[in-house]
Amino acid sequence: MSETVSIIVPVYNASPYLERCMESLLGQTYRNTEILLLDDGSTDGSGRICDRFADSHENVKVFHMPNGGVSAARNRGLQECCGEYVTFVDADDILAGDMLEYLVGMAEETGCDVAGCEYFEFRGNGKGIQGVEFQAICGKEDPEVERLSGSRFVEKGILRSDTRCWSKLYRRESVGKLRFDTGLTIGEDMLFLLELAMQGKRFCRGNYKGYGYFSNEAGAMRRGFKDSYMDQITCWQRALEKIGKQGTARLTQRTEAILLISVMLVVGKLAQLPGKERREKAEAGKYCLDLVRKYGAKRGVFRELDRGYRIKVRVYGCAPGVYMGLYRLWYRCKWKFLV
Numbered sequence: 001m002s003e004t005v006s007i008i009v010p011v012y013n014a015s016p017y018l019e020r021c022m023e024s025l026l027g028q029t030y031r032n033t034e035i036l037l038l039d040d041g042s043t044d045g046s047g048r049i050c051d052r053f054a055d056s057h058e059n060v061k062v063f064h065m066p067n068g069g070v071s072a073a074r075n076r077g078l079q080e081c082c083g084e085y086v087t088f089v090d091a092d093d094i095l096a097g098d099m100l101e102y103l104v105g106m107a108e109e110t111g112c113d114v115a116g117c118e119y120f121e122f123r124g125n126g127k128g129i130q131g132v133e134f135q136a137i138c139g140k141e142d143p144e145v146e147r148l149s150g151s152r153f154v155e156k157g158i159l160r161s162d163t164r165c166w167s168k169l170y171r172r173e174s175v176g177k178l179r180f181d182t183g184l185t186i187g188e189d190m191l192f193l194l195e196l197a198m199q200g201k202r203f204c205r206g207n208y209k210g211y212g213y214f215s216n217e218a219g220a221m222r223r224g225f226k227d228s229y230m231d232q233i234t235c236w237q238r239a240l241e242k243i244g245k246q247g248t249a250r251l252t253q254r255t256e257a258i259l260l261i262s263v264m265l266v267v268g269k270l271a272q273l274p275g276k277e278r279r280e281k282a283e284a285g286k287y288c289l290d291l292v293r294k295y296g297a298k299r300g301v302f303r304e305l306d307r308g309y310r311i312k313v314r315v316y317g318c319a320p321g322v323y324m325g326l327y328r329l330w331y332r333c334k335w336k337f338l339v
Contacts, residue, residue, distance in 0.1 A: 002032045003084040003108075005100055005169070008077030010070045011050060012040040014091035017214065018049050021091050024212070026057060030100035035060045036077045041067025046091075071180035071188045074165075078179060086170045092214040093166070094122075099210030103169035106204055110147055113174035113201035114193075119167045119211040147204045150197035154243065157203065159254045163190035167211035174201050185228040187235025194239055198246065225269035225277075230284060232262045233291070249300070256295045257304035263291045264312050271327040278324075285320070292317045 007025055011018060025035055037050040039062060050062040063076055074088060085104060089095065099117065107115040148156060156162075165180075166189075178195055180188045197203070236259040243255045267288050270281055278285070295301050296313040305313065316323040 002030070003104065004082065005030065005033045005085045005087060005104065006077070006081035006083030006172070007033055007035045007087055007089055007100075008038065008074055008081060009035065009089050009091055010038045010040055010073035010077070011042060011046050011091045012067065012070070012073075013042050013044040013046055015042075015044045015046045015049060017092035018046055021089065021094055022053055022060075024094040024097070025089065027097055028095065028100045029098045030104055033059055033100065034081065034083055036081055037062045038073035038077050039064045040069070040073045041065060069182060069185060071182045071184065075179045075182065078175065081172065084172055086172050086175060087168065088166045090166060090214075094212035094214075096210040096212070099208075100169070102206070102208055102210055106145060106206055107169055107171065110145065110204045111202070112147065112204040113171050114168055114196060114203045116162070116168040116203070116205040117208045117210040118206075119164075119213045120209045121213050121215040123215055145204055145206045147202070149202060150200045151246075153197045153203040154194065154247065155251060155254075157205075158190060158194055158197065158239075159251065159258065162205075163187075163193060165189040165192055166213075170196075184231045184235055186231040191235055191238060194242060198242060224272050225266075225281060225284075227284075229266050229269050230287075232266055233259065233288075236262050253298070253300040254304050256298065256301040260292065260295050260301065260305065260313060261309055263288050264309060264316065267292075267316060267324070268327055268331075271324040272331055289316070289320050 009021065009025070014021075022035075025033070035053075035057075037053070037060065039047040039050050047062075047064055050064075054060045054062045061080070063080060065073065065076060077088075078086065085107065087100070087103070103115045103117060106112075153162075174196070178192065178199075180192050182188075184191070236255065240252070240255045240259055244252045247255070267285070270278060270285055270288070273281065292313055296317050302310060302313070312323070315326075
């Protein structure tokens with residue numbers, strides 16, 4: 001009998017998208033699955049949708065929880081799941097029909113602890129999908145498989161933007177007691193993968209685009225600064241501490257460069273705030289400025305940045321007020337163009 005795959009789906013106020021997601025999970029060509037829906041204190045009726053699916057499908061289980069965030073929901077799923085393999089799916093995303101079959105086959109063939117694939121972005125509300133031809137994108141054309149040791153995955157994966165816990169399949173015994181950090185709202189995926197890599201787990205990945213990521217760029221642009229955005233900096237500081245102890249000077253410099261980029265992304269959010277709110281967040285701004293001046297002054301780190309970020313780091317480090325003003329002007333013009 002084929003190995004069971006546990007699909008862990010955190011659900012928080014996802015009622016417009018949940019049915020679409022579930023249809024893609026229930027329609028997998030790999031049939032031996034259990035689907036764990038973690039209702040994370042939803043207030044929009046998502047919990048009732050979860051219950052309906054559990055009532056009509058024996059492989060669907062529902063766990064209703066007080067709102068604790070996506071990490072707490074994933075951790076509860078890891079606690080409750082029974083499959084030999086585990087995968088994570090966000091409630092507004094979808095899977096290609098044979099994604100699980102593809103990942104299980106790769107994991108079985110290579111013997112690796114983690115198997116991953118690529119993803120595609122799509123738009124649209126409810127059952128509608130816009131911006132992609134789903135069947136065309138889901139077609140595999142001789143996908144290549146890359147095998148990586150844990151240390152190589154840090155270098156070629158985590159430090160090259162492969163920091164997502166979704167679109168991957170994990171051997172449950174390889175995950176063991178490892179859990180997501182519930183104290184972070186950003187970057188918990190990356191730290192989860194980094195810990196697996198540091199433990200020496202083996203990774204493989206293919207170029208097949210099997211995971212559909214729901215894109216809502218306009219909504220993201222409208223979001224101003226929140227204190228939780230500082231987690232974007234914290235997670236990379238933690239990664240730097242780990243990689244600095246075990247990695248080479250080059251990997252350390254690459255990590256410091258990513259930390260700088262994360263700081264500049266937070267600075268951009270701070271710049272969007274109205275004057276009074278921005279002044280109230282002066283401490284966060286000073287913290288960002290100190291980090292930019294510390295790491296931006298390192299030649300090796302500076303060389304790891306692309307031209308655009310080199311300019312940003314230089315301008316902000318020398319004239320933070322000028323940079324914030326220019327960023328606000330650019331942001332307003334870009335938003336007017338989009339709407």
